[in-house]
Amino acid sequence: MPTYIYKAVNKNGLIVRNRVEEGSKIALIRKLKANGLAPISINQTIARKIQPAVKKKRNINNIQEVIKNAGTTQLDANSKRRMSNMDLVKSYFAMQQKVTERDLVIFTQNFYLLKKANFNNVHALSTIIDSTENMAFAGILEDILAGVEAGDYMYKTMEYYSNVFPFIYINMIRVGELSGSLENSLQQAVEYLDNSAAITKKIKGILIPNLAQFVLLIVMLFVGTLYALPQVQGVLDSLGASENVIPAATLAFQAFLRGFLKWWPIPVAIIGSAVVAVILYIQTPKGRYKFHYFKYTMPIFGKLIFLLDFSRLMKAMLLNLKNGMRIQDALDVSKNVINNYVMLSIIENSLNNILIGESWIDPFERSGLASSMIIEMLKIGMQTDLPEMMDKLVEYMEIDINNTIEKITMVLPQVMYSVVGVVLIFFVVIVLVPMIQIYFGNFLFDMYL
Helix, strand or coil: CCEEEEEEECCCCCEEEEEEECCCHHHHHHHHHHCCCEEEEEEECCHHHHCCCCCCCCCCCCHHHHHHCCCCCCCCHHHHHHCCHHHHHHHHHHHCCCCCHHHHHHHHHHHHHHHHCCCCHHHHHHHHHHCCCCHHHHHHHHHHHHHHHCCCCHHHHHHHHCCCCCHHHHHHHHHHHHHCCHHHHHHHHHHHHHHHHHHHHHHHHHHHHHHHHHHHHHHHHHHHHHHHHHHHHHHHHHHCCHHHHCCHHHHHHHHHHHHHHHCCHHHHHHHHHHHHHHHHHHHCHHHHHHHHHHHHHCCCCHHHHHHHHHHHHHHHHHHHHHCCCCHHHHHHHHHHHCCCHHHHHHHHHHHHHHHCCCCCCHHHHHHCCCCHHHHHHHHHHHHCCHHHHHHHHHHHHHHHHHHHHHHHHHHHHHHHHHHHHHHHHHHHHHHHHHHHHHHHCHHHHHHHC
């Protein structure tokens, strides 16, 4: 049984610390709250993996015993005596190990393969835990396993680890468990993780080199203007020719930088206030809705973001429809794979239309976000066989998403090259022109004449 170290506060404001064994983290949280304790932190130990010796079980059924032993940070002296300092250090760093995207991808792929081989959830999770190298992730999976053994759904335990499992991932698992098609949901989750990783890799491959060039040019521009040009001016001043050689644009930009360095708190405060104001506005329902609408309509990436969300919605609906759900129930369950307020509002309007006997497709058509091809395929599906048509729609959307990604990979480099080119031209005009003139010595002929 997993061992947890928790810290909680009681009704009197006193902090309670203890080490206990419990079936799952969720069960421990419930017991703490039932006994009047508010959890502050709960960390699972890995003493079982480092030291296989069986420990005496402790529980928190008797809250008086917990409070009596809570006044000390020495949680388990006997265990500490048995473990060397090196083991304690290894234990600490193992539990602090970060769960990476690669860990999540490997877990999902393995879980899908085991489910495809007719493993039940308990057997599949146990097998994966034994082969998981990341100790922190293994502890999380043990907690999920304990929840499954206690009769809970996997997604309920995953919700407590939202920093590890993405929102959309959790709700894909939720749709699969509620619809009885966990294997299909795991397959979709594998595709989602692979596609997300592929898109991220492509975009990073374009952005990172160009952003590095952009930052380097900005640094060179500032350094050249603030440190190199004064040296040039010193040489020209000694010859009495600085006014004729240094371009007016260079002098103006140099004056701007000096003024910025002198009064930098003012523009920084203005920019910081603007950023904070925007962030606070986005936190409001109206601001978040407008921000999410901007994500769907923004240049370059807007169409791709909408297609990815809509494709996930259609895949989830198709999964539910194939398992015998009504359209209303399938749409209501499938909306959990979306976290965009605009799409959620469209779905709510669709559900309301179903209640009053109108078409659930109309809100998507009125939004103007979905293409005419998508709308027509859904309408034809309502007149014929909706699951079959949605299957074809998902296939069509996959092609559309790939085409959109290809367009982005063609357009984005051009945009980045344009930005870097503008900065490069500015750098040449401001910094390099005066240096080139000194190198060739043309100003000497002007002085002589």
